[in-house]
Amino acid sequence: MIAPTVAAASIPASDRGETAALTARVEAVERALTIGEGRLDPAVSGSVAAAMAGVRERLALGVDHTIVALVGGTGSGKSSLFNAICGLDLADVGVRRPTTSAVTACVWGSSGSALLDWLGVASDRRIERESALDAESQAALRGLVLLDLPDHDSIESAHREIVDRLLPMVDLLVWVVDPQKYADDALHSRYLRRLAGHEDAMVVVLNQMDTVPVEVRGRLQDDVARLLSEDGLRGVRVRSVSARTGDGVADLRTLLADVAAHRSTAAVRAGAEITDAAQIVGRQVAARELARDHLPADAAVDTFAQAAGLPSVADAIEAVVRGGGNAAPSFGAVQTDMVELARSRWLAVVGSGLPPRWQRSLTDRVATTDDLRRAVDERLSGVGVSVARSRGALVLAVAGVAAVLGALVAGTVVIWLLLGARASGSPGARAGVLPLTLGLAALALALGAMALLVRRREARRRAESVRSDGRAALSEIVEARLTGPTLVLLGEHEEVRELAAAAARCDPPTVVTAVGSSPG
Ligand SMILES: Nc1nc2c(ncn2[C@@H]2O[C@H](COP(=O)(O)OP(=O)(O)OP(=O)(O)O)[C@@H](O)[C@H]2O)c(=O)[nH]1
């Protein structure tokens, strides 16, 4: 309502850059629509886009100004008060009634010419205050657009039409009444009573107080307040002034400065529309996305490995190498149903929590089962499956065989010597050859055991190498065909979510109630 937020009250309207800030929020909503295209309900996107186009149109006029209109019956002194507030003789003041037939505008700060075009103010009826000459004397009113309207109760129907057209566009209505006609029925029944609920957006100014004896002034002001109360209006501000003497004009300027420091009705409306639109877009996305490190990449690699028979191929290699065989096992056909299982588990984990349209988009983005199966087949066929024995094991085996042969030769020599010794009765040679035979036999045994150990270790190493090469190849497939597209989609989802959240964020609501909008 009219009570300002601390921040708004302390910052002049034209310095707030309200139009730019609102435009940035519109852009955020529009960008969210673009990124989310195909994933947002088309009907919702269409209506949000249309709403944002409407807001853009209004923003093109600028919403940094606060529009205040002086309105009232003919001769109440609107034009005189307009001149007094502006400190200029711009509006026509006259004795011929009605005097004012066209709207006159005084703008403090930037020209706001698009806004004045929209309001229908002729270019020769505009004046800009706060020029270099005015220095800071007019700074408090920066952002204010003051309008002097024709009389609302005019015998000229065109005047009434102008007033009725402009009232909904105005942020603050200043009803100017005079001591003779403040109780005028047309004013109360046609206008004031209809403004119940918009009391914060109006002020009643009792003008020409110089024509009233000082002792009567207080009573007169009370009477105006009583009539307003009878009209069903609560807490309307009433001010007494004299446009002729200038009494009360400074106080009125202070009040206008206060209003000018608030957000304009147009800004409040635009902000509310953007917030609504952003919240609608926000409801088309989930509250959060799955983090990268929670993607089920390892599970997908495991299932792909099963589908391609990687564990059994590795086991077979281990058995072949350990047993000293030569027949290398090979990868068989990749099981399509397992690949499909991996893919559907992936979609279920990542998609859980995402709205259905985003889930469908995820399904379209990641690789198809067929593509995944082909990739697994292709990549695993490139993984080396070798059962060739290692050089170390070969050397040990050869050495072992040599030791066995040596032991056999030595054994033969021992036997031969034993037989010779028995014939010749000389045991000398036997004593040297026997330990050699035993030594060679022990060496042969040790080498054989070592060769066995080396082969086992080699078998495990080969199996492990096939497993890790295979898994590395499968990880690359998961990264390129599942993780990559998923992250792109989740990134887009996050961007839409954050843009909508940023666009929905705005300053604390309304400070001036729109005159033309319905109460509440
Ligand atoms: N004594 C006195 N006369 C005033 C005061 N304000 C305006 N007048 C006179 O009242 C007459 C009408 O003043 P305007 O300012 O033209 O009144 P208006 O409300 O603009 O009239 P329309 O343009 O016909 O709607 C003029 O003769 C003014 O000089 C005031 O505060 N005191």
Ligand SMILES: [Mg+2]
């Ligand atoms: Mg006038």
